[in-house]
Amino acid sequence: MSDKMQQIVLASRPTGAPTADNFRLEESQIPTAGPGEIVVEVHYMSLDPYMRGRMDDAKSYAAPVPLDGKMEGGAVGRVIESRNDKYAVGDHVMGAFGWATHATSDGEGLARVDPDQVPLSYTLGVMGMPGFTGWFGLMEHGRPKEGETLVVAAATGPVGSMVGQLAKSMGLRVVGIAGGADKCSLAVDHFGFDACVDHRAFDSASDLRRALKEECPDGIDIYFENVGGKVLEAVLPMMNAFGRIPICGMIAWYNEGGLGASAQEQTLTGPRLWRTILVNFLSVNGFIISNHWDRMGEFHATVGPMLADGRIKTLEDVTEGLENAPEAFINLLEGGNNGKAVVKLV
Template identity: 55%
Template sequence: MSNTFKRIVLASRPAGAVTPGNFRLEEVPVPEVADGQVLVRNHYLSLDPYMRGRMNDSKSYAAPQPLDQVMIGGTVGEVIASKNAKYAVGDKVVGMFGWQELGVSDGAGIQKVDTTRIPLSAYLGSVGMPGVTAWYGLNKIIAPKAGQTVAVSAASGAVGSVVGQLAKLKGCRVVGFAGGKDKCDYVTGELGFDACIDYKAARDGKELYAMLKEATPDGVDGYFENVGGEILDTVLARMNAFGRIAVCGMIAGYDGQPMPLKNPQLILVSRLTVEGFIVSEHMELWPQALQELGAAVAQGKLKFRESIAQGLASAPEAFMGLLKGRNFGKQLVKLV
């Protein structure tokens, strides 16, 4: 094994859209493994929209990503050296080692995973943080009943795709939003949504509303929000009385674009429940969620798709593409 490894640090904070210059690729020595520690070779790195908010030095639900430190991020990999009795060489683990090829841990913050029936990469997607995010927002906030209509933005993405499939398993009518015919065909044909609206095909807000109205003849009872902006305005106008909206993300505004609501009075008129949430604040529910998600993936009831960039150096471009919706499914970087 080489005596050095690569990592990517945050070199500067974005002024607007993220650029390659905000990152710096470094080569550093492989650390010594002390008693009680393990050395992990990361196989996959997860890229997620929340990382954009952490790049800003502003008030948020979590501390900003420090400059000149390894970019935050979920990882899955293999233990390649161990001085910890709980972990053996060859164990597969999920952790938060960030944008780097190797990671060292004393055992805290990592967890062994079983890859006999679930692919290793899935622990960063459907059976990981995105899956639990979908599970929590749907079950604990939207709480749909069979026969109700659930809408999902970013429906082909890592979170939205799980939301829709779980809602279908509950007997709901599910309508997604996605950008482009290929993504919409995947959402309906492969994932089993009842309808998918290609928001890129709408010439304006009126046409987008007409498309949603056609797909939701009985209105919308629950909405899982990943995007914000015009899609949120459109769904608000179709919400039924006492509808529930789980606000997971607002990716349309992550690069600094303002996103004022056009008709906020609809929240009152329709007596809506609108709740934002951060899934890491509900760790007590993760075991239940992961057990259900893992069983669904193993049984083939929960399908997923991945966009995989090759090599750590590709992470910045893949991340910028994610923010612009260029990925198809869960965005990963393959490190090995």
């Protein structure tokens, strides 16, 4: 790594899908620690779909990234300077360090990690925020029961794969939806799903629904929602009475701005959506995982042993070099990644 610090900032707000021009790589001196602070050398940083929403100047659960501000995101690295009694040089920590090779912190909101117990990059995926999101959403809002049918889109991503594997371990029929035949094969062969439907093979929601009906002959009891768009159109009429829909994302609409504006979305937010929820007694729960960090210990205690003995598998899509992060992020939003997207800096 260079003796300079590098970071990627938001150069302009995207209209539609982000492009490389929306980002700018900047270089400066490595920061020094002030009183009570530490300096972290970042080893891995996370790329996640929610970051697209932070690029818009729109009301949301978190403030947008300011123009010329550092792109936000989770990362993990090693303490290289400390003036904080809680952390020593050489400690490894995870925190919201953003898209940068180095960061300072006062220690608030950090988690110490042990690279001898779990690979550092796993703290950003299977054992970090995405895995925790899948576990919490499924257990708290999905309320799975043996013998039920669960459908999850983005099936090979870090959230979807966690949801599917946990549900399968509890005796549910698990059907994934993914973009491409290769990803569907991963869902079945690597993650152990019962079946997976390639949404890219169908131009319309009705055609996708017909394919789903073949794999879900008894309807759908739980739909873990992280996509929206055509997939939601296909799934909604198949929900069984008293079904549950945990909502943690809607990647199909992220490039339409803060609230979305397509005609397709408007059909979903109209009377048909509400009537379907009403007459089928559906439970629809939106959640943001940052409201539930107090459950992280429970998640680690439950899933850690499952990862260690192979009951939970993971997959990573690793990009090397901070300068390649924008391209990797754009690829992620287009569904071009296989597994948890991370950028390796050291």
